[in-house]
Amino acid sequence: MATLIAAMSLCPAAASAQTDVAIATCFRPALPGDRPAAMFATPAAFACAKPQRGAGPGDFWVRSAILPPVDAAVTVRSGSLWQDAVTLYVRYADGSVRTTGFTSATAWRHLALGATFALPLPESDARPVQLLWHVRGAANLRGLVLDPHLVSADLAQRYELQLAAFYAAFVGLAAALLIFNAALGVALRQHFHPPYCAMVIFLIGYAASSSGLLGELTGMDNNLRLRLNVLLLSATLCSAMVFARRFFAPDVTRGWLRPAIDLSIAALVVTSLAYVAFMPWHALLLDRLISASFLATLLLTLPLLWRGWHGKDRYARAFSIAWGLPLLTASARVMQALGVIDWNFWIDNSTLIAMALEACCSALAIAWRLKQLGEERDEAREQEMRARLLADSDALTGLMNRRSFLREAIGRHDRHLLVLVDIDHFKQVNETLGHDGGDQVLRVFADALRRAAPADTLVARIGGEEFAVLAPAAATALPEAILTTIRTATMPFDLAVTASLGSGCGSIVDETEWKRLYGRADDALFAAKRAGRDRLRWAEAA
Numbered sequence: 001m002a003t004l005i006a007a008m009s010l011c012p013a014a015a016s017a018q019t020d021v022a023i024a025t026c027f028r029p030a031l032p033g034d035r036p037a038a039m040f041a042t043p044a045a046f047a048c049a050k051p052q053r054g055a056g057p058g059d060f061w062v063r064s065a066i067l068p069p070v071d072a073a074v075t076v077r078s079g080s081l082w083q084d085a086v087t088l089y090v091r092y093a094d095g096s097v098r099t100t101g102f103t104s105a106t107a108w109r110h111l112a113l114g115a116t117f118a119l120p121l122p123e124s125d126a127r128p129v130q131l132l133w134h135v136r137g138a139a140n141l142r143g144l145v146l147d148p149h150l151v152s153a154d155l156a157q158r159y160e161l162q163l164a165a166f167y168a169a170f171v172g173l174a175a176a177l178l179i180f181n182a183a184l185g186v187a188l189r190q191h192f193h194p195p196y197c198a199m200v201i202f203l204i205g206y207a208a209s210s211s212g213l214l215g216e217l218t219g220m221d222n223n224l225r226l227r228l229n230v231l232l233l234s235a236t237l238c239s240a241m242v243f244a245r246r247f248f249a250p251d252v253t254r255g256w257l258r259p260a261i262d263l264s265i266a267a268l269v270v271t272s273l274a275y276v277a278f279m280p281w282h283a284l285l286l287d288r289l290i291s292a293s294f295l296a297t298l299l300l301t302l303p304l305l306w307r308g309w310h311g312k313d314r315y316a317r318a319f320s321i322a323w324g325l326p327l328l329t330a331s332a333r334v335m336q337a338l339g340v341i342d343w344n345f346w347i348d349n350s351t352l353i354a355m356a357l358e359a360c361c362s363a364l365a366i367a368w369r370l371k372q373l374g375e376e377r378d379e380a381r382e383q384e385m386r387a388r389l390l391a392d393s394d395a396l397t398g399l400m401n402r403r404s405f406l407r408e409a410i411g412r413h414d415r416h417l418l419v420l421v422d423i424d425h426f427k428q429v430n431e432t433l434g435h436d437g438g439d440q441v442l443r444v445f446a447d448a449l450r451r452a453a454p455a456d457t458l459v460a461r462i463g464g465e466e467f468a469v470l471a472p473a474a475a476t477a478l479p480e481a482i483l484t485t486i487r488t489a490t491m492p493f494d495l496a497v498t499a500s501l502g503s504g505c506g507s508i509v510d511e512t513e514w515k516r517l518y519g520r521a522d523d524a525l526f527a528a529k530r531a532g533r534d535r536l537r538w539a540e541a542a
Contacts (some may be wrong), residue, residue, distance in 0.1 A: 084137025
């Protein structure tokens with residue numbers, strides 16, 4: 001509390017107007033027949049040097065040292081713990097003793113933001129001199145009375161406003177990330193978006209519960225709220241691990257790491273449900289089991305982040321950086337739960353700060369990952385287009401092949417002109433120039449057909465030395481233009497190479513009509529061959 005107060009004070013104020021005093025305490029187990037007056041009168045029976053959490057569960061008396069002079073209008077603030085009931089006895093300078101307190105069911109009335117109990121001292125004309133807590137049904141996992149302070153009303157209000165701003169900023173940031181990633185998930189349908197959104201939702205729920213706000217708003221039993229804290233934190237970690245497993249490339253989670261992640265998720269689910277169902281039965285065992293499962297999950301992220309950092313994908317490094325701070329703070333939380341380090345308000349609330357930073361950094365990593373996925377998708381589309389182009393093209397000439405030509409040609413209702421072009425004596429060309437020279441002749445013919453054909457014309461190589469040109473029926477001058485272009489083309493080694501053309505007009509609604517039109521144009525082509533080659537013939541009208 002002292003760290004919180006020092007860190008969150010926005011402006012100085014006069015010492016006389018504000019009070020914030022740490023309270024030293026001693027404790028002893030409660031016995032049948034104990035009376036508050038006797039507890040005030042026998043300080044020697046109380047242990048002051050031993051840690052409270054080492055006394056185990058049960059009922060206890062906790063006695064404060066003599067208080068420094070403070071105004072009577074102060075509030076006793078202490079951390080929220082698993083307790084069935086707490087009665088606070090206040091001894092005043094005039095010798096009177098007054099009481100206040102709460103049960104687990106009514107604790108929400110005294111719950112302030114930051115999950116601290118705020119008990120105003122009973123009104124009295126005399127100043128308070130000593131406090132005595134009677135704690136019943138304490139699980140005593142973190143202590144009996146956690147970091148008690150005497151705080152004046154104005155400072156208590158300031159802390160409440162500052163914590164409200166802190167939690168509101170966190171929830172606002174988390175809500176923005178949730179909306180952003182939910183929209184991306186709907187648009188892109190990446191399989192890692194749902195667990196990320198679930199993680200943010202559980203984290204918002206954990207913030208509402210662990211801050212005490214949920215208890216204040218709903219009147220929830222405080223011990224039930226503590227159960228819910230564990231459940232929501234476990235759900236957050238489980239979602240984070242599922243997200244990490246789906247987000248990283250398969251080579252990062254290869255081998256033993258993937259089943260280990262599944263095992264850690266199962267351990268979190270089992271231990272958190274056991275905590276919720278059986279607490280406070282064997283409270284220390286349940287607390288150690290849930291802490292161990294948290295610690296195991298955190299340790300499991302080390303090889304995950306190591307592989308991500310050394311992987312080939314750069315976005316994984318951003319993710320590794322994003323998880324670095326939450327890993328450290330969560331480890332501190334676990335060490336605090338195991339009693340390795342003392343309780344501290346900021347460590348207790350560091351999960352929210354660290355996870356907020358992690359969510360921001362992970363959002364950057366997700367954006368990086370989406371950029372990479374977009375680039376991979378674009379590259380895949382380009383490869384698909386290249387593959388389709390190769391499948392639809394003649395590798396030698398670059399013209400359409402027979403399959404793509406027929407796919408584009410058949411189904412046209414308007415009348416079209418079909419021109420078949422066949423190189424004359426191509427076998428002799430191959431024998432004269434060799435196959436490489438013959439291939440060059442085919443390329444020259446293809447270029448000539450491209451130059452002669454209008455833009456809306458289909459040009460294809462449909463056989464060894466046979467080409468086809470399909471144009472609108474109105475292009476009646478096209479066959480003569482093709483023949484002229486071929487005659488003027490420069491062939492390899494200035495070899496004289498000619499071609500025969502057969503042309504015909506008709507519709508190509510289906511394959512039957514195509515075969516009919518092709519047969520007529522083919523007959524015209526053979527007529528040109530029989531007439532001496534290097535000429536054009538038209539098919540007879542259908």
